[in-house]
Amino acid sequence: MEEKIKELGLSEEELFAPVDHSLAESEKITAPRYSYWKSVFRVFFRNKVNIVILGLLVFMILFAYIYPTLVEYDPYANLLDPNSKHLSPSAAMAYFGRNIHWILGAGASGEPTFDAIWNGSRISISLAIICGAINMTVGVLVGAVWGFSKKVDAFMMEVYNIVGNVPTILIISVLAMLFSPTFWTMVFALTVVGWIGIAYFIRTQVIIIRDREYNLASRCLGTSTVKIAMKNILPFMTSVIVTLLATEIPSYISYEVFLAYIGMGMSDMSLGRLIYAAEGAMVTPGWEFEFWSPVAIASVITVVLYVVGQNLGDASDPRTHM
Numbered sequence: 001m002e003e004k005i006k007e008l009g010l011s012e013e014e015l016f017a018p019v020d021h022s023l024a025e026s027e028k029i030t031a032p033r034y035s036y037w038k039s040v041f042r043v044f045f046r047n048k049v050n051i052v053i054l055g056l057l058v059f060m061i062l063f064a065y066i067y068p069t070l071v072e073y074d075p076y077a078n079l080l081d082p083n084s085k086h087l088s089p090s091a092a093m094a095y096f097g098r099n100i101h102w103i104l105g106a107g108a109s110g111e112p113t114f115d116a117i118w119n120g121s122r123i124s125i126s127l128a129i130i131c132g133a134i135n136m137t138v139g140v141l142v143g144a145v146w147g148f149s150k151k152v153d154a155f156m157m158e159v160y161n162i163v164g165n166v167p168t169i170l171i172i173s174v175l176a177m178l179f180s181p182t183f184w185t186m187v188f189a190l191t192v193v194g195w196i197g198i199a200y201f202i203r204t205q206v207i208i209i210r211d212r213e214y215n216l217a218s219r220c221l222g223t224s225t226v227k228i229a230m231k232n233i234l235p236f237m238t239s240v241i242v243t244l245l246a247t248e249i250p251s252y253i254s255y256e257v258f259l260a261y262i263g264m265g266m267s268d269m270s271l272g273r274l275i276y277a278a279e280g281a282m283v284t285p286g287w288e289f290e291f292w293s294p295v296a297i298a299s300v301i302t303v304v305l306y307v308v309g310q311n312l313g314d315a316s317d318p319r320t321h322m
Helices: 002-008 036-046 048-070 089-096 113-148 150-163 168-178 183-191 194-209 213-220 225-261 271-277 279-283 288-315
Strands: none
Touching: 036 048, 036 288, 048 113, 048 288, 113 150, 113 183, 113 194, 113 225, 113 271, 113 288, 150 194, 168 183, 168 225, 183 194, 183 225, 194 225, 213 225, 225 271, 225 288, 271 279, 271 288, 279 288
């Protein structure tokens, strides 16, 4: 023992000095502070692939909004020039000169395919973001109350049984045909019943957790149903909501492209409208770039949105923060 004390280099008075006891100090918990969203982003950016994919998504969205504002795009500027139509990238650069506008060739009206794609991307992305914001907001709020209130559940189940048995694409197609095919008409068609499926999914998740002890205690203390849903339930479902959003936003681009491809899309030259207009070029030798370029961009935007959303949803799960 004496050898151990000598190794420490301390006197017996120092080793066995009395220590003051403080009740206030003993109650303090020395644990690191936990920030939910800080932990979410830490887990998300831990994977280097997520950084690359997110960077690609941000670049594409910014390019879709910034590039059209910097470039004057007139799809009919070369309409009267027969030599400017249906040109491959090499032929377009040889005819118009080497610049970024012609790297994907020229379309049926002599318009630069590159410029047309990014103007169309801006419309399609705007449509997806607006529809996603409306449907997710309404669906999550209604679904939270729907799953917690038995009176609301009885009414909403009847509404869901009626609307849910009708194919969504059929409802959207009918609404698109009834009204003039504009941007806001398409927003209306995609959101008038689009939130019901989201609300039903949220309702199912709420039912799973609504009768847990802390919710029963809040109800016994007189807390309102809306407040319990907003404060106790929805924050617990953050990862579920983010994952659901990851599937919803790309689906609106897919709906828009599909409706335009079958001739029922909006009149604006969105990605879907560009694909529809270039349908004949798909099988024409030398014109393939007119069709496959907007198809490729639409596919990349959809896939990247989905992957980023799914990975962010996984990072939103508190169990991954350990």
